[in-house]
Amino acid sequence: MKIYSYTDLSKQEIESICLRQLEDDTTIQDRVKSIVDAVKTDGDKALFSFAKQFDQVELSQLFIDKKEIEEIASSIPADAKAAIDTAYQNIRTFHAAQASKEEKIETMPGVTCWRETRAIDRVGLYIPGGSAVLPSTFLMLGIPATLAGCKEIVVCSPPQKDGKTNCYLAYCALKLGIEKIYLVGGAQAVAAMAYGTESVPKVYKIFGPGNRYVTQAKQLIQSTTMTAIDMPAGPSEVLVLADETANPSYIASDLLAQAEHGADSQTILVSTSNEIITKTLEQVEIQLKDLPRKDVTALAIANSYAVLVNDLEQGMEFSNTYAPEHLILSTDHFEQLIPLISNAGSVFLGNLTPESAGDYASGTNHTLPTSGFAKAYSGVSLDSFVKKITFQHISPRGLQNIGATVEVLAEAEGLRAHRNAISIRLK
Numbered sequence: 001m002k003i004y005s006y007t008d009l010s011k012q013e014i015e016s017i018c019l020r021q022l023e024d025d026t027t028i029q030d031r032v033k034s035i036v037d038a039v040k041t042d043g044d045k046a047l048f049s050f051a052k053q054f055d056q057v058e059l060s061q062l063f064i065d066k067k068e069i070e071e072i073a074s075s076i077p078a079d080a081k082a083a084i085d086t087a088y089q090n091i092r093t094f095h096a097a098q099a100s101k102e103e104k105i106e107t108m109p110g111v112t113c114w115r116e117t118r119a120i121d122r123v124g125l126y127i128p129g130g131s132a133v134l135p136s137t138f139l140m141l142g143i144p145a146t147l148a149g150c151k152e153i154v155v156c157s158p159p160q161k162d163g164k165t166n167c168y169l170a171y172c173a174l175k176l177g178i179e180k181i182y183l184v185g186g187a188q189a190v191a192a193m194a195y196g197t198e199s200v201p202k203v204y205k206i207f208g209p210g211n212r213y214v215t216q217a218k219q220l221i222q223s224t225t226m227t228a229i230d231m232p233a234g235p236s237e238v239l240v241l242a243d244e245t246a247n248p249s250y251i252a253s254d255l256l257a258q259a260e261h262g263a264d265s266q267t268i269l270v271s272t273s274n275e276i277i278t279k280t281l282e283q284v285e286i287q288l289k290d291l292p293r294k295d296v297t298a299l300a301i302a303n304s305y306a307v308l309v310n311d312l313e314q315g316m317e318f319s320n321t322y323a324p325e326h327l328i329l330s331t332d333h334f335e336q337l338i339p340l341i342s343n344a345g346s347v348f349l350g351n352l353t354p355e356s357a358g359d360y361a362s363g364t365n366h367t368l369p370t371s372g373f374a375k376a377y378s379g380v381s382l383d384s385f386v387k388k389i390t391f392q393h394i395s396p397r398g399l400q401n402i403g404a405t406v407e408v409l410a411e412a413e414g415l416r417a418h419r420n421a422i423s424i425r426l427k
């Protein structure tokens, strides 16, 4: 892992180390476009063929239904069932509290405006399943979708080697009341939900994290179809900001946790202490040895770096430029840093708050903006699954009060018909 000294870096160098590999990757862009085009043209036929090519599975059908879901879910071990139940409850409690009803506002006497919330009718959830199947993502997307009241929830996840899905996803489906899981992964799943195929229904908005193929496909269909997306939620990232009150073993465990997701994950350590950086890197090597996904994890660590800063405030300045998906404040002095945070997907405070807790069970959503998109996007929440529709009502008194203002503004814009729509009512 490379170590930089913040004060030695120019502004340009800081911006350059904050860049993630993105749109410059034309190979991925081209491949994704050809996958998306094939699904648009050939529908199910293309999905069967991509399952064979990318997932090495010859499927006989593209989904498993309620009966099969029940059968598969029945084999879930008791401890996993209990853990999913607890996570489900916490995530549900946190997201249910996000529901809010807005007041009607009288902007002028007789002019009343308000907003009402309506669920997005048809949503598509992508549950990653390439290097690791993520039932936690199913909960993170399925819970707010069901709480919001989305009528049709289409779920896609790559087929496993037996041409089915695993018992954890199946159990999540049962808990969420979802009766079908489509065995489709990667860019082809995103295309299927955007265009619709013989088997996979078309949706209005696609949610979920995934690898670079999935993320690129979401961005592509957003610009070429009427389908919305939650956000670009690509390879996982973490930035740990640590001072001398931090514990190097804990920091190393947090860096490795996100590195484990894939070779293109990024794990950044920013510290006020050279000693903390050195000890953390030693711990990374020690803990890495015992991990089952050692190779991939080591690659992600090798692609990451550490930054030595003068103080925590300088560390926050760097973090805001990097805009991490996850920010861990490994310091006893986290309170004073909270107001300084401007760009981050989700924040973990203090030395006893591991990011893994948020990945699985504390209640916050783990579908978060990566690649610097935390500068402009929020993570998934209940709001992501609804639209807010504005309403207004104007009474006779309201029309008298607002009429002249609209008439004058319409005239200023040279839009006479707009003016007339007021004047005709005032006569």
Ligand SMILES: NC(=O)c1ccc[n+]([C@@H]2O[C@H](COP(=O)([O-])OP(=O)(O)OC[C@H]3O[C@@H](n4cnc5c(N)ncnc54)[C@H](O)[C@@H]3O)[C@@H](O)[C@H]2O)c1
Binding pocket: 031, 054, 055, 127, 128, 129, 130, 131, 132, 134, 137, 158, 159, 184, 185, 186, 187, 188, 209, 210, 211, 212, 213, 214, 233, 234, 235, 236, 261, 262, 265, 325, 366, 367, 368, 369, 370
């Ligand atoms: N940002 C977030 O909120 C968040 C949350 C969870 C996971 N993640 C990320 O999600 C990702 C999951 O990735 P994954 O790969 O394990 O699963 P995935 O389900 O995203 O991708 C697997 C699919 O990728 C496709 N694919 C694989 N190789 C391909 C190739 N060469 N060409 C075209 N398509 C190909 C296949 O169709 C396969 O089914 C990780 O990078 C992880 O860090 C992000």
Ligand SMILES: N[C@H](CO)Cc1c[nH]c[nH+]1
Binding pocket: 134, 136, 137, 235, 236, 237, 258, 325, 359, 366, 367, 368
């Ligand atoms: N860290 C991932 C979000 O970047 C979420 C996740 C799922 N399972 C484990 N982790």
Ligand SMILES: [Zn+2]
Binding pocket: 236, 257, 258, 261, 359
């Ligand atoms: Zn994770």
